[in-house]
Amino acid sequence: MIIIMHDNAKKSEIAAVEERLAKFGFQTHPIYGEKKTVIGAIGDKRQIRMSEILLMSGVENIVPIMRPYKLASKELKKEKSVIDVGHGVTIGGNKLAVLAGPCAVEGREHFLRMARIVKAEGANILRGGAFKPRTSPYAFGGLEGEGLKIMREAGDELDMPICTEVMDTRDVELVASYADIIQIGARNMQNFKLLREVGKTNKPIFLKRGLASTIDEWLMAAEYIMSEGNDNVILCERGIRTYETSTRNTFDVSAIPVTQELTHLPIIADPSHATGNYKYVAPVAKAGIAAGADGIMVEVHDCPECAESDGPQSLKPEKFADLMADLKKIAAAIGKEI
Amino acid sequence: MIIIMHDNAKKSEIAAVEERLAKFGFQTHPIYGEKKTVIGAIGDKRQIRMSEILLMSGVENIVPIMRPYKLASKELKKEKSVIDVGHGVTIGGNKLAVLAGPCAVEGREHFLRMARIVKAEGANILRGGAFKPRTSPYAFGGLEGEGLKIMREAGDELDMPICTEVMDTRDVELVASYADIIQIGARNMQNFKLLREVGKTNKPIFLKRGLASTIDEWLMAAEYIMSEGNDNVILCERGIRTYETSTRNTFDVSAIPVTQELTHLPIIADPSHATGNYKYVAPVAKAGIAAGADGIMVEVHDCPECAESDGPQSLKPEKFADLMADLKKIAAAIGKEI
């Protein structure tokens, strides 16, 4: 790291900083400019708290040189991770993942019907919510355990992996016993206890970006999971909060190439939650694939106006079919397949 | 609610909307403009999902008329809530609350020393973290149960209520057995399972605003807690995420008068997390009180550079004493006391 001293830092202050760094095993290399002195410090940052230096007399700022995550970083693992999610499906390779299904599991018949439809149109992973995070305490919260059973039945019938969210540390074991992929929702991206808990399972984790999380914070959340021994993390960009109100969130399309530069983990685009409006789902899904995402997650419902949640952003089966046809062409144009 | 139809909505589309609304017990009042028709609908919104109407043919948008929260709303309870937090202390009245202490409980001796100092300077509630949410999985996570015991001892010795955070549904019972006030941190403001769980306790809840939460979402989080029967919710503005990087977050000072217009719940200002820099803590604390907050939460540490967490934003005891002296004058200037 680099310690930047104030313009008027005294020699004794500089010496004190060097001394403290040395005490923690750092080698120091001061550079004396005309106005400012900076000190390069080489050593193991984990041995010292930043504030221990930052708050010393004469110190203006500290510039870290290394990214804060390790296991998620490309520095550790250069080749891209291809994650086996079961039932013969992988995420991160040349074949794009398409996770589709209704927002919530609303009932057995309905979910099975939707599952068959999305499979027929080319989806290779089923999505659905059994535990639903809802802004209002009075809204439908999901079928919980019953929903998990329904999803499992559909996954088995159609030989497809299922992806579903867990919201509570107490439910991790239950969800892990049914799901092929465990989803951490945007609102729980920094629920650190939950991250640790899913890190202890052997299931791939689908990690949505927090509503207003930076890319660094997101990769630190992945690091939490990986630090417990679970390397199978799949990132999902689902839109960030900005001042613009014409869409529910703002899909950060450049997060796709940025994460691909920083991490070996695959990334999926979720145009449904990003836009909150079925009219914009297809253009944003196409944008995500064209930008290099490893797949999409999209909400499909045969009767959006009857959907228990997120109806306005759900695609009807025929619109989903149109989208899949377009995505196939775009995938081919960039040398991938669906 | 008001249903706004598209410019070219057909008579049959308008009729269909009215019919569906009527089916759910709404009275409808269409208003035919030159270009647009709008339909006023009177009834119980909880009987219908918005999307059921929004996605009908010819519908452009729906404008809700009522706020989504009820128990937290001033419509239900006009007079301000004054919350008894134990040990003779209340929040929401004419006497301002001052919650002070180190970010984390670091050890018995240290916490007791800090507690005595902040009490001597005029704090009336002790704060400290036993369970710490940390961005990095490799950082100090708190003393957990041991930290709770230390806080309780300090609270009892000094006859002061203690406020500490819970991060996991599995720890609610434990934390509730020690704490006078249970804190929900910014990162867990939409951890809905946790909100429900603390709503089942009989302890006052200190609800921090989410990192990028709107005021409406914040009050809906309060509603979650209150919907379980716990009316004792204290709001805490701790800065929101914006594009500005010279402070850790941006303290939203206008959230103080805005919440006071919308809800009967008291609101506390947290200048420490808002700014992330001890230099700006005092001006922002004074701003919060001048704007009408019911108190402040502030981090105090006798050796910020040794602090296990949040050292850079902690006030040294002498700076805390200066701040308290200033706040007393400002409180007096606006007819309150500390």
Place this chain on the structure above:
Amino acid sequence: MIIIMHDNAKKSEIAAVEERLAKFGFQTHPIYGEKKTVIGAIGDKRQIRMSEILLMSGVENIVPIMRPYKLASKELKKEKSVIDVGHGVTIGGNKLAVLAGPCAVEGREHFLRMARIVKAEGANILRGGAFKPRTSPYAFGGLEGEGLKIMREAGDELDMPICTEVMDTRDVELVASYADIIQIGARNMQNFKLLREVGKTNKPIFLKRGLASTIDEWLMAAEYIMSEGNDNVILCERGIRTYETSTRNTFDVSAIPVTQELTHLPIIADPSHATGNYKYVAPVAKAGIAAGADGIMVEVHDCPECAESDGPQSLKPEKFADLMADLKKIAAAIGKEI
């Protein structure tokens, strides 16, 4: 518009609002709910200031029903505008526009060389800055009049339209005498005097979205230009300001379908300014085209490290050639051509 009254609005207050609306020629339609009264008002909103009603006793809020822009709106003109920018090039049709060139015009030889290169690779419009808005007063501000002459020479030699920015009302006449397309930069999107002035020319206007402008504000800026009689406005999405710092701005890809729903004006994607980093330009350009943009504006420089400005986001000619090859395939995949 809809006037929402407070819960406890008195009959006399409702009557007073209706009376004032009637005075301005509005028809009023009150709807009496259990708790709230709302008043539908039909008439010409331009006859009245909103605040004249909003501030009346008993009024809680006003909800406008119509969008604030007219000329830019699809309500006025349903079919998409195809704008003739000279030299046989149009923007808004099936053939995508590619505006390319260096950020600044740095000299005659260099610009001519770059112009020939980008034309050879398939660009059909030349871009370059003669007047440069720079954050620092000490940075290169452009060749001004000399730069315009160089661009014109290149445009004539290659039979291509040229697009360049104007920053000052005093320069509009000069720029209009050289340029085929006049650019309004992001920082001047709400420089209303400048908008009016370019609205008086007969040149197409390339209107960049403001750094933190909503889509409605952007379309109101277009309305300013159009209200002076110039209908030839081309929108350009160039990234918005958010909290994320890994890119210079956040490219708002959903602005493409959103504007296409609201306005008949064409929209161009600018991945260079959006990302600020050459590594992310190609993925974001592809995303923009896949989402339905009418073209791209991209900075190309044969020696980015020598560029007078915006070097870090400039593509080298060979990378531009690669991008054009990819874009041709994506354009074909969505039924367009380059």
Place this chain on the structure above:
Amino acid sequence: MIIIMHDNAKKSEIAAVEERLAKFGFQTHPIYGEKKTVIGAIGDKRQIRMSEILLMSGVENIVPIMRPYKLASKELKKEKSVIDVGHGVTIGGNKLAVLAGPCAVEGREHFLRMARIVKAEGANILRGGAFKPRTSPYAFGGLEGEGLKIMREAGDELDMPICTEVMDTRDVELVASYADIIQIGARNMQNFKLLREVGKTNKPIFLKRGLASTIDEWLMAAEYIMSEGNDNVILCERGIRTYETSTRNTFDVSAIPVTQELTHLPIIADPSHATGNYKYVAPVAKAGIAAGADGIMVEVHDCPECAESDGPQSLKPEKFADLMADLKKIAAAIGKEI
């Protein structure tokens, strides 16, 4: 500045960077870490374009050490600037400035009446708009030259300085001939030609923060003005754009202590534009003064519902009187006066 090399940077790449820096007169000090090499470079940054180094092979990033502004910086001038704005009034000293008046100058009689009222209540500078930036091209744009005359008459009659906005380089001479203080509005904070032009006058400049400008960009805008020889710049915080919609903008109260740490220029709080709602003006004004602002700018109108613009955020005279009474007490509490 510090050049950070990639993990795998080759010796030859490091040597090439050092060589180029040396060519521009920099002394270089490489520090070789276990994984990364960083190079400290001492010299005059203005001699080199950042991109010339940033884009070299093996370079990961550059960290500037010095702030980009000089004249506005405390490094150049430590003591706070006290700016003489005429008629015996100064801004930046112990006596707080109160700029008050209607948003727009609407007519001679009205403005004179308002001016007398605000003076009677303790305002010491008159504000009013003769040229009005309006989001809609169809809205009232101000009385222009006629408005300037009216303001001058009021200023002379009451012996008060007047502050009014200029929006166009062509109007600078005219506005400077009437006004005591020239305002640059938020939308023009990066209208660099206008900044240069007002920098050439000898009038104090009232520089509003841009709608979404960082504090660094704001101080660079001040630097533009000062680089033309005009040192009399007064900053004005008027709220920034965030995702929160319950106020028109979010008043960034911490910008007050932050700018006071970085610059010698005084800073004024504008609660009217920050909140957009008269109900929140007083609490935010008090917060600004408590946080250390050098004064406030506030809109006052005797008939807000008749105001040509910004009625909803204007205080009625009696509310302004109440605010002044409160501010006097708060000013006294922090050792200042009004």
